[in-house]
Amino acid sequence: KAGVTQTPRYLIKTRGQQVTLSCSPISGHRSVSWYQQTPGQGLQFLFEYFSETQRNKGNFPGRFSGRQFSNSRSEMNVSTLELGDSALYLCASRTGLVSGANVLTFGAGSRLTVL
């Protein structure tokens, strides 16, 4: 069974640009969550999607957005990049939104560097 796949693994952007990151969940997993990981702030929740609907959202500005497709694949977009957006972006999937299915399986992450 394939794991959670994130692309690209590494990317470099300049301030003001936008970026789109992709995440393919484990087959059968319908929920996809995104986290930002930085040395200073640790792991911070961005949002979670289930059945193409955003179910939860963290405290990030509107420049951070996401979506989920009918095949459960998800993308997140960051517009007008700032230096502080440099981070490892982790995607995680789980089967659903019930308590017994709250174990997240993570991808390897996308390392974004903003210059």
Added chain:
Amino acid sequence: AQTVTQSQPEMSVQEAETVTLSCTYDTSESNYYLFWYKQPPSRQMILVIRQEAYKQQNATENRFSVNFQKAAKSFSLKISDSQLGDTAMYFCAFARGAQKLVFGQGTRLTINP
């Protein structure tokens, strides 16, 4: 809001030793889940162990076990017979039901040969 605190930013032990990582959390909920995740230098986060708060028995997975003290809101991870492959960042996390996971700041564990 729930918070998770890991008071040990870094730890280092010799191979084959036992090491305990600390985690405390703050919540007013009575039913919740606690997790330990491991993030090796390759970066992929891996679930180590999960504990359901309503279960009295401490969870165990091979060399990994937890000491769950609900009243004290403490959830420590014990790694027995540590191995070089245990070198990683370890994150403690809290979740209320199916809600988002809230992570601690992590403990960087180094196993020395």
